[in-house]
Amino acid sequence: MLLPDLREDFPLLNRTVRNGKPLVYLDSGATAQKPRVVLDAERDFYEQHNAAVQRGAHLLAEEATELFEGARTDVASFVGAGPDEIVWAENATAALNLVASGIGNASAGIGGEDSAQFRIGPGDEICVTQTEHHANLVPWQALATRTGATLRWIPVDSEGRIILDDLDSLVNDRTRVLAFTHASNVTGIISPVTALVARAKAVGALTVLDGCQSVPHLPVDVKALDIDFMAMSAHKMLGPTGIGALYGRKDLLDALPPSIFGGGAVKIVSMEETSWLEAPMRFEAGSQPVAQAVGMGAAARYLSALGMDRVEEHEREIAAIMRAGVAEIPGVRLLGPVGDADARDVIGVAAVVVDGVHPHDVGQVLDDAGVAVRVGHHCNQPLHRHFGVTGSTRASAHVYTTAEDAHAFVEALAGVPAFFGVNR
C-alpha cells in the first residue's frame, strides 16, 4: 500500500521548475527534501535556545544541551542503538572516515595500549565489495596505504549482486575489517548482511556497514544486524545538510582513538599530552552541529511516525512502477536486477542506461520535463565500470514520491531515444 500524498509537508515539492512545470523530484538518493517539522525544529532552536552545549551553566546552554542530547536519543532509537553509541559527524562520509582514520591512528600509536586492539599493519587485510560508494572505498584504500595492510574486495555479478561463493577465502584469518553497503546507491540491491556479518564474526573482523541507502528507506536495527559500526546521513533521511551519524558498539567506541582533535573531546590537556573523554564525546571535538542534530532528531521522529515498514512498502511499490515502466522502453537498460522476482530485495532506485545517449543528455531531457534525476557515476565508478559504462541516469524515491512521479519519469524517459534520433 502506498503512503498518503505527503507533498503538503514538504514546501519545496510545491514549486515549479523549467517551463513552469511542476517538480517531479526523483533525486532523493542524492539528497532528500525536508518536511516542515524539520525546518521548524532547526529554526526554533536558533530563535529560542541557541547556545554552546555541554559546557555552559546558563539557562540557554541547559536548554540547548537538552535538545541536542534528546536528538541523539531520537536518532539512536531510530536504529536500535543506545544514545552513547551515536556519534555526530558532518556526513556519512565523515562517519566512515572516523572509523578508518581511528584504526589508522591506533596503528600509528595514538591511543596507546587502550587502542591496541585496532592496530593493523602489513599482512593484515581490509575487505570491501565491488558495489561500494566511493565513501566506503576510498577511506579503506587510504588506510591500506597508511598501514601497509592489503585491500581486497568481494566481486559482484552481472546484475550487481555480491557474490558469496569465495567469501571464505576473501574474508579470512587475516581480515581485520569488512566494510560493505547495506543497499547499493546504483542498483538498489540490499546486501546479504547476515551472511557477511557471520563470516566476519567467524574470523574476528570488525564489520562496518554503510547505512546511507538503508536507514532512510527501511527499518534498520543495528543490534539485530549485529554489526560493529554503521554510517548514516541526515540529509538523505529528510534531515538537514551538514550532519550524519556513526553508530558504534559502545565498547569499541570507547577504545577507538579519535581522528579529529580539539576541545570538548578531551579530559585533561597539558602542553605535552592529552587524555580523551569517553564516547561519543571523544569523537565530537569542537562546537557541535547542534541545530543540525536537532533537525536530524526531528527527521527520525517524522519517519518513525510514518512507520518504517510502511515506508519500505511504499518505496517498493514506487520502484516496481519505475522498473516495470523502464523495462518496456526499447533501448533502455536497467542497471541491477531485472524482472519481477527481484523487486523483493531492492530499494526505490532505478538507474538506467539509454543506448546511444549519454546520461547527461538523458538527464537534460528529463529536466526539461520537470523530472529531476541524477546523472553520472553517482560516486560509484568501479560498479559502473563493471557494468561497462561510465555513468547512468538514476531515479530514486522517498516517502513523498507518488505513483504519478514514477509514471512521469517513465514517460519522459520514453521520449529520450527519439529526441536524440537513436533507436529508430
Added chain:
Amino acid sequence: MLLPDLREDFPLLNRTVRNGKPLVYLDSGATAQKPRVVLDAERDFYEQHNAAVQRGAHLLAEEATELFEGARTDVASFVGAGPDEIVWAENATAALNLVASGIGNASAGIGGEDSAQFRIGPGDEICVTQTEHHANLVPWQALATRTGATLRWIPVDSEGRIILDDLDSLVNDRTRVLAFTHASNVTGIISPVTALVARAKAVGALTVLDGCQSVPHLPVDVKALDIDFMAMSAHKMLGPTGIGALYGRKDLLDALPPSIFGGGAVKIVSMEETSWLEAPMRFEAGSQPVAQAVGMGAAARYLSALGMDRVEEHEREIAAIMRAGVAEIPGVRLLGPVGDADARDVIGVAAVVVDGVHPHDVGQVLDDAGVAVRVGHHCNQPLHRHFGVTGSTRASAHVYTTAEDAHAFVEALAGVPAFFGVNR
C-alpha cells in the same frame, strides 16, 4: 562609537530567561546568536533550492550549486581570499585538523610525490604557543605522535602575552609548522602576527592561524597577514552551527593530501587507487553542508554591511566598559592585560576570577540575573594552569552587545562575593 542597537535583528535576544529576566547574552565567545537574515537564507535554501550540489544536471541542482559557490565567494572575500582558497569544514576544529592530518597523511605516503613537501618526521619540529585553544594544540600533539616530530611552544607572560624573546630559538631551521591563535579566547589578546609570520617565513615553516576569535570581531585579510592557512568558525560569526572554513594558499591546498576520503573529492576511482581533485573539492568529500554554507555566506554579508572596522571599534568600547567595571570590584581578578593602555590590542572578552568563589558558582549567580556567561576552562587548560587557576568566568561581546549588557555583567558580578560571603 558604538553600533546602533541590533537586537531587533536577532530573534533570540528578545526572549526572557530565569525569573522572567531579559536575556543579557555575553557568551558570544562560545557561540554567537544569529540574525534573521541568516536564518532566512537557510530556510529559503531548503524551501526553494535544496539539492545535491556540483553533480546534478537538473534545475534545482544548478540553483543549489550557484548558492553554494556564491557563499564560498562571500566568505572568501570577507577574509581577502580567492574562492578556491576556501574549504568548508564542520567547524574550526575540523579545519585545523584538516591541515594537521593532511601533513600526517603526507608523511605516511598518502598523496605521493605531489605531497612530499609536507612530509615531516623525527628531528622536525612543530611549534605552537601557550595560549592556544585545545583545537590548535591537540591536533599538533597528535601529529607529533604520528610522525615522531617534536612539539614545542612559545610561552606567555603573566598577563598572557606571547613572549617573543626566545622566538629565534623556538622557531628554528627544524621548525616545519608554526600554529598560533590570532586572538586569545581567554585573555582576548591579539597575537603579534607580523613578528611570528616573519620568523616562520625566515625558516621556511608553514604558518597556521586560528582565526576563530578574530574573524568575527575585526577586519582580517589573509593576504595582508601573509599566512598559509587560517581556520574560522561560522557559528561564532553569526552564522549557523555545523560549519566552519579553512583558508589555505591555493598552491598549498592543491598539494596537501585530504584526510577525509570519499565521493566528490576524487577524480578517478578504481578498486585499487584514487586520484584527488584540486582544492577545494579534494577536501570536501561527501555531501556538503550546503544550507550551512549559504547561512555562513549570509553572515559574512551581514558583518560586511555593518563594516568590520566599526564592529571592532564597537566591541572595543564594550570591552572597555567591562574591563573598567571589573577593575573596580574588590576581590575580582581579570585574566589578561590590566589597565587602559592595553585595551588597544584586546578583543571584547573579559575572563575573571573571583577570589574564593568557583567559576561555576559565579556563573550561577550571573545566570540568575539573566546574564549568560561561560564558566570553566573554555577549552584552554594550559593557559588557565599558567594563571594558577582551573577555570574562570568569561563575558564575551559581539555586534549586538550593548553598553547596558556590559553594565549588567559588572553589576551582577559585583554581587557575587557578598552572595558567597567572601571578601567581607
Added chain:
Amino acid sequence: MSSLEQMYQQVIMDHAREAHGRGLKDLDLIQVGESHQVNTTCGDEIRLRVGLDGDTVASVTWEGQGCSISQASVSVLHELVEGESLEESERTMEAFRDLMQAKGEGLDEDREDLLGDATAFVGVGKYPARIKCAMLGWAAFKDALIQARKDQ
C-alpha cells in the same frame, strides 16, 4: 526562596566553606579503592579513597578542587557514609541520585531521612548543568568502592 537560594542553602554553604573528609588518609586496610574523576565542563578534579573493613565503609577521604556544590556534596558524602555499612551506603547513593533526578522536587520521607543534610541538595536538581557537580564525589565513591572490592 528563589531557585538560586534554594540551591545554595546554608547547609551547603557551610559544607563548602569547611569541607569534611578532605585529605587522603593512608589506610592500613586490606580493601582500599581509589578513584579519580574529572568534571569536563570546568576541569575540576577529585580523587577519593575508600577503605572497607568487612562490611563497613571504614574510611572515605578525598582531595581536589571544585565549586561549592561539588565540595559540599563530597563533604556531605563523607559525613553520611563513613562508618556505615556497605548496604546502607548503597542505599544512600541511590537516594542521592534520585534526588538529583527529581527536578527540584523532594523525595519520600524514608529516603530523605537516609539523606539527612544531603536533602539540602534538592535545589540542584533544577539545574541540569550542576547535577554533574553534585555527583562528582559520588561518582568517585561508587567507582572507588568497585576498586576496593576488587582487592578482595
Added chain:
Amino acid sequence: MSSLEQMYQQVIMDHAREAHGRGLKDLDLIQVGESHQVNTTCGDEIRLRVGLDGDTVASVTWEGQGCSISQASVSVLHELVEGESLEESERTMEAFRDLMQAKGEGLDEDREDLLGDATAFVGVGKYPARIKCAMLGWAAFKDALIQARKDQ
C-alpha cells in the same frame, strides 16, 4: 524554440553523431602537447593532442567519451583551430569562453564570426551544469598548448 531545443541545435547533434578529429594522431613534430581532462560530474574523460608547427596549430586530435555537448564541442574545436595560427586559436578560445558565460545571449558579430559553427553552443550558457561539458575539450586544448610550448 524551447531552451532544450536551443541547446541541442542540429549542428550540435550532427557533430555529436559524427565527431571530427577523433583518434590521437602520431605526430612527427617537435612541439607536441597532450592533456587529459576529467569531467568530475559524470566521469567523462578526454585526451587531446596538439602539434605546433611554428606559429601554426598543425594538428588537434583527441580520444574519449562524453555527452553530446562535450563531443560536439571538441569536434567543433578541431574544425575551428586545426590549421589556424596560434594567435587566432587563442582568440577563438576566448570567444568560446565568453559565449559560455553569456547565459544564452549571443556575442557581437566579430566574435560570432570567429566561432562559426560553435555559435550553436549559445544555448548551453543557460545551463551552468553543462558549461563544464562544453568546456572539457577546450580546457584540454588550452592545457595541451601550454605543454606543447614547454617543449620548445
